Amino acid sequence: MTFIHSFQSEWLKTRRSLAAWLVIIGSFFIPAIMFAVRLVYHEKLEGDSIAPAFWETLFGNCWQPMAVLLLPMGVILSTSLIAQLEYRNNTWKQLHTTPQYFSIIFLAKFAVILTMMLQFLVLFFIGILLSGFVPHLLFGVALPQESIPWGYFMKQNAYFFIDCLPIIALQYLISLQFKNFLVPLGVGLGIMLASLISLEWKYCYWMPYTHCSLNFYAIKHIKGAIDPSVNYHAWALGYFVLFMVISFILYITQKQKG
Amino acid sequence: MNIIEATNITHYFSKKDKVLDGIHLSVKAGSIYGFLGPNGAGKTTTLRLILGLLRKQEGEILLFGKPFATHRTTSLRQIGSLIESPSLYGQLTAAENLQVWQKIYQCPKTRIQTVLDLVGLHNTGSKKTSQFSLGMKQRLAIAVALLHNPPLLILDEPSNGLDPSGIIEMRELLKMLNREHGITILISSHLLPEIEKLVTDIGIINNGKILFQGSLDELIQRQRQAATLVFETNNPTEALRMIQTQYHTASLLDGKIKLPNLDNTAIAQLNRQLVTQGIDVHGIAMIENDLETIFMHLTK
Structure with a gap:
């Protein structure tokens, strides 16, 4: 049994699921608002056309609510929903009686969540681009002169992806252990709130859900409370590995599987 | 040859809660084995242990002549199962549900239509399984169990929630699978009349102990005695x-x-x-x- 087959099977399960809809709606939500704002204040479009850092500003504006609040919330919800697919449909027992190693099941399911996260980042990025271009086309105003800073976008998207990994891993761990959907949701939102409160603390990067916000601070050049030399991306990766190892051990050693 | 050979299986849910007490279970190849017992007797726990859904504590389980513990995936490849309620993804159609498992078993895609025909669900089209009746769900769950054409079916109370005609249909389907495809079936139930017309062998369990195991003829002999x-x-x-x-x-x-x-x-x-x-x-x-x-x- 290969990982690919298991992944294909897991991916099929997300079809028409709430998690899949959440990714699509969530990724276009902020760009749609930005798009509407630019339509309403269309007199500013000409100024935007010649703005030297138009794309960086638009990117930062879109990421502001996303990084601090919506992305962590979306990740908490969608990760919990993926595991919940099995609990709600009573399918863990069927899945665990297929000829697959438990490690393959664990990794395939996690890979689906990561793929959905990538899907979100790609769609969100497309949404940002559309909200940047389309209002100019609709009002016949010249397109932004600044060429799209692909390297900057890719780098920042990669950072946001890395910074989300601890949230995904911890939510995955909790979701696999608890049948009740409210447990991962409640714990996730609780840690998220604690992380938001801790942002003014010098050691806020110790909190596993702060790293997206910290990356947003970096984009907007906001001076946070943490020492600028701290590599919070490395902290995010460290937490990710730690949570994944714990999650795997807990999953493998479950006495009852479904 | 015995396809399932479980010996001296003892299981505790807690130190004071012994649910199985030295169970011996032998299922012959080609038989339909009825596993009978009242609710809470230990039927589902036994089946869950056989399928590896519960971690074995004491005893030995051989499937197809090999220890399950060391041959888990090869054994499971040859088993189709339905444990308690149907396991279906409600937001998917019947065919999509089968596709989920087809990807894992890597059986031919044509098997999806074959098993849908077999259980009479070929006309469900784009209807999501969450909108199915319990009987339809149960039949689709049987289709999932049959998808990879396994030589052994393990069914835990498959007629739960079925109306009398549904029970008869399922009985005929299982008889046909056993007769024409040589599939060995282990089926549990708490109602003897429900399976006495189906099985060739019977095991009766109560309070975690096997009270009788043998052929249906032996049980009838005991009835005369x-x-x-x-x-x-x-x-x-x-x-x-x-x-x-x-x-x-x-x-x-x-x-x-x-x-x-x-x-x-x-x-x-x-x-x-x-x-x-x-x-x-x-x-x-x-x-x-x-x-x-x-x-x-x-x-x-």
Whole structure:
């Protein structure tokens, strides 16, 4: 049994699921608002056309609510929903009686969540681009002169992806252990709130859900409370590995599987 | 050859809660094995242990002649299962549900239509399984179990929630699978009448212990042995006193004398003795317990 087959099977399960809809709606939500704002204040479009850092500003504006609040919330919800697919449909027992190693099941399911996260980042990025271009086309105003800073976008998207990994891993761990959907949701939102409160603390990067916000601070050049030399991306990766190892051990050693 | 051989299986849910006590289970290749017991007897726990859904604590489980613990994936490749309620993804159609498992088993895609035809769900189209009736869900769950054409089916109370015609349909389907495809079936139930027309072998479990294991014929033999002989006389008290000198277990109930079944010679001899003692014998009858009564006696 290969990982690919298991992944294909897991991916099929997300079809028409709430998690899949959440990714699509969530990724276009902020760009749609930005798009509407630019339509309403269309007199500013000409100024935007010649703005030297138009794309960086638009990117930062879109990421502001996303990084601090919506992305962590979306990740908490969608990760919990993926595991919940099995609990709600009573399918863990069927899945665990297929000829697959438990490690393959664990990794395939996690890979689906990561793929959905990538899907979100790609769609969100497309949404940002559309909200940047389309209002100019609709009002016949010249397109932004600044060429799209692909390297900057890719780098920042990669950072946001890395910074989300601890949230995904911890939510995955909790979701696999608890049948009740409210447990991962409640714990996730609780840690998220604690992380938001801790942002003014010098050691806020110790909190596993702060790293997206910290990356947003970096984009907007906001001076946070943490020492600028701290590599919070490395902290995010460290937490990710730690949570994944714990999650795997807990999953493998479950006495009852479904 | 035994496809399933479980020996000395003991399982605790907690230190004080022993749910299985030295279970022995042997399922012959090509048989339909009915695993019977009242609710809470330990049927589902046994099946979950066989399928590896519960971690084994004591005993040994051999599937297809090999230890399950070390041959888990190769064994599971040859098993189709339905444990308790159907496992289906509600937001997907019947075909999409089967596709989920087809990807894992890597069986031909044509099997999806084959099993849908087999369980009579070929016309469900784009209807999501969350909108299916319980009977339809149960049939689709059987289709999932059959998808990869396994030589062994393990079904835990598959007729739960089915109406009488659904139960008959399922029985016919399982008989056909066994007869025409040679599939061995282990099916659990808490109702004997539901499966006595289906199975070739029976195991009866209660309070975590196997009370009977053998062929259906052996159980029927036991049924005959458990028949009761009834004497009607004009003087039951005196007749009972006389009979009890030879058969201690004879008893008086509603003015009739009841004792375990005897062969014809012994019955004739007993009748002669009663008449010789001046007791009029009005009638001698043999009451056969049905299988249900035997089951109730065993699990009492």
